[in-house]
Amino acid sequence: MSTATSETVDTQAEAAVEEEEKKQGTFARLWFQHYDLVILPMIVILLLLFLFLYVGTRDLDTIEVRVLAFDNVQGLLAQHLYLVLISTILVLVIAVPVGILLSRRSARRLQGPVLAIGGFGQALPPFGVLLLMAFAFSFGPTTAIVGLTLAALLPVLRNTVIGLQQVDQSLIEAARGMGMTSRATLFRVEVPLAVPVIVAGLRVALVLNVGTATLASYIGAGGLGELVQQALRLNRINVLLVAGGIIAALALLIDWLAGVAERIVVTRSG
Template sequence: MSTATPETVNTQAEESVEEYEGKQEGGRLARLWQQHYDLVILPAIIVLLLLLLFVYIQTRDLDTIEERVLAADNVAGLLRQHLWLAFLSTVLVLIIAVPLGILLSRRGARKAQGPVLAVGGFAQALPPFGVLLLMAFWLDFGVTTAVIGLTLAALLPVLRNTVIGLQQVDQSLIEAARGMGMSSRQTLFRVEIPLAVPVIVAGLRVALVLNVGTATLASYIGAGGLGELVQQALRLNRINVLLVAGGVIAAVALLIDWLAGVVERVVVSRSG
């Protein structure tokens, strides 16, 4: 004969519900970790890299030249210049490549798509250092030439992803939009571009990381940036400065890639 009371039954039911909800929550956390674990690991790598650099410098007996070059205000100033070069060139890439990609994806301009992408691929295959030097002698040394060179070097990923993203939009969705009375312009801005945004953002991420890395070469044409640390290390024959310069440049590139990755995940999740 059962001796269970209503209170006992309710308690057991509540425990079962809590256990089920706990399993559900654990499953969600496991899925989130599996999908986005790199967004946690990468910042940890950056912090570890900077910590190792700090410990290394603290344990070295730096001379007056190394102390002056590695002073916080000097490194911070070069970092601002570096990020400014990368930001300007990335904005220009976005302004040029996205409208051009939209134009090339239209039916009337598809014949020009192959040649334009081929020229863009050829430009990206050229060595950035040589291109920057040639442009500096042709135009002038300084920030403007560096921004133009960085823009040309990073143009192709955004241009190609814009074209591919728009071409991958389901044709039935476009036809449905036109059947609802939308004009071709309305279909482009309300249907095609929103669906292509995740692919475009992925290309922009590649372009941004390329710009951060290539901006190191801008110092050779008088545009400043973290490449100045590398130049100073080579001129002064200071291995400590060279190690710090390489570590800082790597940390900045990883950080920018992480931030761009976060934005990309957010855009993809909202689009999905």
């Protein structure tokens, strides 16, 4: 009786050890796959903490205090996020349907010229494009949004085309063999499989928009670029450092959020 009990205890202990090793292996695998999603927000927090401590330990003059006031920074941040959000939505509304159209067999002859024009447009200096558009049309947020949309259009457009082209042809043929129409095959098979690639392009577009939106202040559209302008105009290094830190933290944070969304989409698609 005691021998059987001892064997049972040993078996349970071995099972517990195996279960613990399995949990550790799962944790290690998840950490290896997603460690950047943990490290990146920590970098953002440390950066913001450094800025807070830096400002708190400096003897700021009245001009710096006024420029770095919470209400002023908050208002400029809201303007910056507005420019990024609206332009990104426009990029999705324009680039995804055009990318789908270019991936169709009937329009593939246009694919090369359209992507080439998009690449040429993206190669142009964003600052020069925004200024030319402002002088040609008007200064303000509307022109800035149009410029940001054009600047970030290519990554989403190209990834939409590539994602749809990479869909396994046998899956498309199987869907058609089940009686699906071309439209149903596109939206129920091709697009869902291409979504991870499209989201990756959207992530690039978001980060581009955050950086380029800083230039929108030069055409009267507001945003965090106002802090940079004020720092340069008033020759205030403290303001310039804080402005650069906030813009970098915002870009890292948005890249992190887009990365989380991308991992979720890839996991569900897989």
